[in-house]
Amino acid sequence: MATNDTVAKGFRFPYALRVERRLGAPKWLPAAVSFGAVIVALIIGGIVIQLGGGQPLKSYQFIVKAAFGSMGVFNDTLVKAAPLILVGLACALTFRMRLWNIGAEGQFYMGAWGASAVVLFPILSADTPRPLMLLAMAVAGFLCGALWGFIPGYLKARLNVNEVVTTLMMNYIATSWVLFWVFGAWSEGGFQMSRVFPKSAWMPRLLDYARQIPFFRGLTLHGGILLGLVAALIVWFVIYRSKWGYEIRLIGDNPRAANYAGINIVRNTVLVMMFSGGLAGLAGMSEISGVVHRLQSAISPGYGFTGIIVAWLAKLNPAAVVLVSILFGGLLLAGREIQPSGVPRMLQGIILFCVIASDVLLRYRVRLERR
Amino acid sequence: MIDWIVILQAGVASGTVLLFASIGEILAERSGVMNLGVEGMMLIGAFFAFKVTVGTGNPWLGLLVAMLAAGVLSLLHAVVTINFQADQVVSGLATNFVGVGLSLVLGEGLSKAGTTALLPHWTVPGLSAIPVLGPIFFTNHSVLVYVGYLLTPAVWYYINRTRPGLHLRAVGEYPSAADALGISVYGLRYAYVFAGGLLAGLAGATISLAISPGWFSELTTAGQGWIAIGLVIFAQWNPWRAMAGAYVFGALRRLILDLQGPTTLLWFANPFRAQSPGFFLQMLPYALTIIILVIGSRAAMRKRMGAPAALGLPYVRGERGK
Numbered sequence: 001m002a003t004n005d006t007v008a009k010g011f012r013f014p015y016a017l018r019v020e021r022r023l024g025a026p027k028w029l030p031a032a033v034s035f036g037a038v039i040v041a042l043i044i045g046g047i048v049i050q051l052g053g054g055q056p057l058k059s060y061q062f063i064v065k066a067a068f069g070s071m072g073v074f075n076d077t078l079v080k081a082a083p084l085i086l087v088g089l090a091c092a093l094t095f096r097m098r099l100w101n102i103g104a105e106g107q108f109y110m111g112a113w114g115a116s117a118v119v120l121f122p123i124l125s126a127d128t129p130r131p132l133m134l135l136a137m138a139v140a141g142f143l144c145g146a147l148w149g150f151i152p153g154y155l156k157a158r159l160n161v162n163e164v165v166t167t168l169m170m171n172y173i174a175t176s177w178v179l180f181w182v183f184g185a186w187s188e189g190g191f192q193m194s195r196v197f198p199k200s201a202w203m204p205r206l207l208d209y210a211r212q213i214p215f216f217r218g219l220t221l222h223g224g225i226l227l228g229l230v231a232a233l234i235v236w237f238v239i240y241r242s243k244w245g246y247e248i249r250l251i252g253d254n255p256r257a258a259n260y261a262g263i264n265i266v267r268n269t270v271l272v273m274m275f276s277g278g279l280a281g282l283a284g285m286s287e288i289s290g291v292v293h294r295l296q297s298a299i300s301p302g303y304g305f306t307g308i309i310v311a312w313l314a315k316l317n318p319a320a321v322v323l324v325s326i327l328f329g330g331l332l333l334a335g336r337e338i339q340p341s342g343v344p345r346m347l348q349g350i351i352l353f354c355v356i357a358s359d360v361l362l363r364y365r366v367r368l369e370r371r
Numbered sequence: 372m373i374d375w376i377v378i379l380q381a382g383v384a385s386g387t388v389l390l391f392a393s394i395g396e397i398l399a400e401r402s403g404v405m406n407l408g409v410e411g412m413m414l415i416g417a418f419f420a421f422k423v424t425v426g427t428g429n430p431w432l433g434l435l436v437a438m439l440a441a442g443v444l445s446l447l448h449a450v451v452t453i454n455f456q457a458d459q460v461v462s463g464l465a466t467n468f469v470g471v472g473l474s475l476v477l478g479e480g481l482s483k484a485g486t487t488a489l490l491p492h493w494t495v496p497g498l499s500a501i502p503v504l505g506p507i508f509f510t511n512h513s514v515l516v517y518v519g520y521l522l523t524p525a526v527w528y529y530i531n532r533t534r535p536g537l538h539l540r541a542v543g544e545y546p547s548a549a550d551a552l553g554i555s556v557y558g559l560r561y562a563y564v565f566a567g568g569l570l571a572g573l574a575g576a577t578i579s580l581a582i583s584p585g586w587f588s589e590l591t592t593a594g595q596g597w598i599a600i601g602l603v604i605f606a607q608w609n610p611w612r613a614m615a616g617a618y619v620f621g622a623l624r625r626l627i628l629d630l631q632g633p634t635t636l637l638w639f640a641n642p643f644r645a646q647s648p649g650f651f652l653q654m655l656p657y658a659l660t661i662i663i664l665v666i667g668s669r670a671a672m673r674k675r676m677g678a679p680a681a682l683g684l685p686y687v688r689g690e691r692g693k
Contacts (some may be wrong), residue, residue, distance in 0.1 A: 173658060
């Protein structure tokens with residue numbers, strides 16, 4: 001790129017902005033740039049809120065206080081973070097292969113449906129021991145999510161059908177499917193929700209142990225967060241330490257080279273989509289078993305879509321997914337009470353824009369030079 | 372009984388929404404930039420069209436503001452993908468989030484009812500007297516439907532038969548060759564992404580000012596922007612095929628509403644009447660989008676036709692392999 005030398009004759013600005021390609025970036029740079037991008041995004045969002053008639057500083061103060069202000073609300077933030085970790089990992093895994101699974105929302109709903117089916121059909125009776133019940137629900141949730149990932153994955157691998165559109169369409173189909181059951185066979189007294197699950201289908205929560213450890217009294221954090229942490233560990237191992245992960249990364253970086261190296265792209269596409277769908281399905285299971293305790297239409301404030309942003313902001317790194325999920329869990333939590341209700345969604349969009357735009361700073365260096 | 376003429380007429384009307392959105396996306400993608408933010412841009416368009424019309428009482432002004440607002444949003448995508456060479460998929464998703472979020476923030480508490488001044492409806496004298504085709508295509512349609520009839524051939528002619536259209540295709544197929552010929556790759560990509568934004572805004576305005584007047588937050592568009600993106604692939608980037616697909620989907624939307632009404636269907640008890648199976652009908656447009664994508668991609672594989680060669684790839688002058 002050229003310098004800005006279109007200045008009037010006679011006077012020449014003594015400094016010039018030079019943009020040049022970076023050959024290598026220091027290790028701290030990506031994190032610093034992402035952090036800067038989020039700050040810029042919050043400033044832009046603040047301006048928009050101000051123009052929309054709101055009070056940005058108060059809104060932000062409120063978000064911080066309502067999400068991290070005390071042990072009680074921080075507990076709620078972690079509860080929101082649990083499904084986000086799983087969904088964020090699901091997105092990060094496929095994005096690493098440059099496969100765009102934006103159907104995590106639908107896979108989340110299918111996972112919730114599958115887990116509910118175990119209780120509500122019922123496949124297992126209510127007096128099944130809790131570990132067995134939870135295991136069955138998790139497996140059912142994972143499988144239903146994986147099925148929802150399999151369909152677009154297969155179509156992509158075999159017929160080269162654009163997965164962005166198919167995964168998105170599958171979202172709408174999944175929510176209609178859940179509505180069909182919630183309004184129909186599983187409806188409790190005509191309301192749009194199922195009956196409450198028996199206690200054996202409830203994920204253990206911290207407050208269950210309040211008698212032994214009084215500090216836990218009132219804390220609703222449930223086992224889903226452990227599920228998320230374990231999944232993060234597994235996904236990290238798969239991506240960075242296993243042969244399969246090496247194949248995924250190679251396909252993502254250079255599919256032609258991967259093909260020449262004899263890597264089976266078709267099989268990997270299907271498997272990665274299934275694994276990803278399964279993780280999102282597990283998030284759905286964790287949410288209804290740990291928080292809602294019944295199947296209903298409104299179980300997700302857009303976890304599947306927030307997961308996309310979480311994955312991207314975490315630069316597809318599983319460990320970073322955990323941290324970013326906690327931040328965004330706070331945003332979702334505070335967002336429920338913030339007016340107008342579109343603010344969190346808009347902030348998420350602006351943050352995503354700033355983060356991807358800031359990537360250019362990792363590839364180019366901007367320097368101020370004396371002429 | 373179901374009146375097929377009415378369904379097809381309504382199909383043409385509501386298909387116009389998909390038509391504008393897909394033609395806009397065709398223009399952007401032909402220049403090599405995929406914009407997945409159509410849904411968000413449409414929602415912004417629908418919101419501004421309704422808001423401005425309620426405020427001023429002038430639907431034409433609403434239409435103009437809607438197009439410009441969506442166009443401005445598309446420019447955000449243009450800056451990030453063209454200048455910063457960011458991934459077009461992710462940037463398109465971000466466009467979508469911003470569009471949806473912004474219209475929800477601004478549209479909070481906006482009156483739901485469509486009691487505002489609407490765009491005029493016309494019946495074409497003479498043509499409307501043709502049996503079957505007259506009532507479907509030329510009777511009591513919003514003026515925007517007729518705009519759709521004119522826009523489709525115009526855009527086809529522009530892309531395939533004019534010099535600027537040739538430049539557009541060159542930029543999307545082989546940007547470095549176009550650059551060598553002195554065509555401004557960045558300039559044209561900006562222009563066509565903006566054009567796509569304008570048309571997405573028009574599509575949104577078509578909803579809120581003509582097809583189902585009013586502001587119903589996210590349900591105003593209900594995923595039609597994504598269906599439009601699917602249609603573009605099915606249409607193989609050809610405006611005529613997009614038109615056909617758009618009207619079929621429009622008719623389907625109307626059919627779904629009608630199927631839930633009558634108690635008997637072809638002398639049998641209507642299986643779709645009960646509330647619960649209605650959800651299966653609501654899945655239909657989305658399932659059908661997947662199906663037409665499958666059909667479209669099979670045809671594309673057989674005929675070796677496909678996307679513009681440089682679709683999704685940022686252009687950097689002097690870089691190898693681009």
